[in-house]
Amino acid sequence: MIKKFSNMDYNQKRERCGQYIEALEEERRKIHVFQRELPLCLDLVTQAIEACKRELPEMTTENMYGQPECSEQTTGECGPVLEQFLTIKDSSTSNEEEDEEFDDEHGNHDPDNDSEDKNTKSDWLKSVQLWNQPDHPLLPKEERLQQETMTRDESMRKDPMVNGGEGRKREAEKDGGGGRKQRRCWSSQLHRRFLNALQHLGGPHVATPKQIREFMKVDGLTNDEVKSHLQKYRLHTRRPRQTVPNNGNSQTQHFVVVGGLWVPQSDYSTGKTTGGATTSSTTTTTGIYGTMAAPPPPQWPSHSNYRPSIIVDEGSGSHSEGVVVRCSSPAMSSSTRNHYVKNN
DNA sequence: TAGCGAATAT
DNA sequence: CATATTCGCT
Numbered sequence: 001m002i003k004k005f006s007n008m009d010y011n012q013k014r015e016r017c018g019q020y021i022e023a024l025e026e027e028r029r030k031i032h033v034f035q036r037e038l039p040l041c042l043d044l045v046t047q048a049i050e051a052c053k054r055e056l057p058e059m060t061t062e063n064m065y066g067q068p069e070c071s072e073q074t075t076g077e078c079g080p081v082l083e084q085f086l087t088i089k090d091s092s093t094s095n096e097e098e099d100e101e102f103d104d105e106h107g108n109h110d111p112d113n114d115s116e117d118k119n120t121k122s123d124w125l126k127s128v129q130l131w132n133q134p135d136h137p138l139l140p141k142e143e144r145l146q147q148e149t150m151t152r153d154e155s156m157r158k159d160p161m162v163n164g165g166e167g168r169k170r171e172a173e174k175d176g177g178g179g180r181k182q183r184r185c186w187s188s189q190l191h192r193r194f195l196n197a198l199q200h201l202g203g204p205h206v207a208t209p210k211q212i213r214e215f216m217k218v219d220g221l222t223n224d225e226v227k228s229h230l231q232k233y234r235l236h237t238r239r240p241r242q243t244v245p246n247n248g249n250s251q252t253q254h255f256v257v258v259g260g261l262w263v264p265q266s267d268y269s270t271g272k273t274t275g276g277a278t279t280s281s282t283t284t285t286t287g288i289y290g291t292m293a294a295p296p297p298p299q300w301p302s303h304s305n306y307r308p309s310i311i312v313d314e315g316s317g318s319h320s321e322g323v324v325v326r327c328s329s330p331a332m333s334s335s336t337r338n339h340y341v342k343n344n
Numbered sequence: 345t346a347g348c349g350a351a352t353a354t
Numbered sequence: 355c356a357t358a359t360t361c362g363c364t
Contacts, residue, residue, distance in 0.1 A: 180354080211346065223347075228357055231349075244364055 184225050193218060194229060204234050 186194070201207035209227035216226070218328035 181358060183354095186356085208348065225360075227348075228359090232356065234349090 054202075103239060184221075186229055188222075190218065191229075194226070194233070198233075204230065 127237045193216045194212065197212040198204050198207050200215060201211050207230070209223050209230055212230065213221055213223050
């Protein structure tokens with residue numbers, strides 16, 4: 001008798017807890033958009049979720065969240081994350097092609113990052129070490145890896161020189177200017193840092209190569225490389241429109257301003273309860289470029305795969321190193337670089 | 345001079 | 355294509 005009752009009670013409890021977790025997860029999904037503005041908030045919710053889950057070991061162990069935290073370096077303690085992110089592709093030494101993709105949580109498909117993660121096989125077994133500088137005069141220093149979701153697979157990566165050998169040295173100075181620079185391969189890690197930098201600096205059009213480079217804190221990375229990459233990035237993000245035959249589904253994405261942030265309407269409105277995938281990232285051809293936010297041009301192209309995520313505001317004062325605090329109100333464009341896109 | 349962006353070269 | 359390098363400008 002009693003037993004049965006308590007059992008039932010337990011079940012009820014479990015159910016309630018499950019619901020609670022669901023609710024929390026939903027909240028988390030919502031605020032995920034503001035990840036950069038409210039990192040702690042996100043963290044808190046995440047932790048709450050995890051705590052709840054721990055309490056219910058018996059629950060359908062759908063461990064969706066590997067280890068959501070530390071997705072961004074935002075908070076100060078992380079400090080400058082120096083790593084050897086660079087990778088010089090040496091045609092022959094195959095092993096690159098790394099894709100580690102899964103920085104941000106996996107459990108929920110955030111429409112934003114989603115575009116980035118997709119097409120990646122996320123095998124990242126090979127991963128590691130982007131940009132080997134066999135020279136290794138460079139910093140052996142490295143902080144705790146940030147966006148590593150290393151749970152038990154942290155094994156790899158972090159061994160900067162395990163890959164194919166190749167004893168290239170940087171022929172920088174002396175040489176006098178004969179040889180071209182090594183082709184730098186922007187690994188996804190590196191690119192992600194780049195993206196982060198962009199976000200924190202206010203978008204591809206306001207961040208300057210130098211700032212970006214400094215923000216990334218990737219050793220060995222030069223201004224020119226960043227500049228070049230930025231250029232490419234801008235070109236890609238410029239107008240993703242038209243290109244795709246626009247399959248009749250003129251997705252009128254509306255963006256609205258929330259607390260100074262541009263955000264796709266569908267992201268925070270819609271009372272979607274669980275399904276997550278509101279914005280069916282349609283034909284996001286954007287690939288890795290898609291993740292980025294750009295300052296909303298005077299009139300945003302209504303139907304484009306190009307969706308902004310967040311324009312920094314940088315409220316969290318980690319160590320600001322020249323972080324440009326910029327409010328992304330539509331009216332902002334005026335002042336400094338008022339020419340984003342020369343509307344042609 | 346340094347930095348940026350665009351154009352151009354590889 | 356994705357980088358690298360050059361060029362013109364501020």
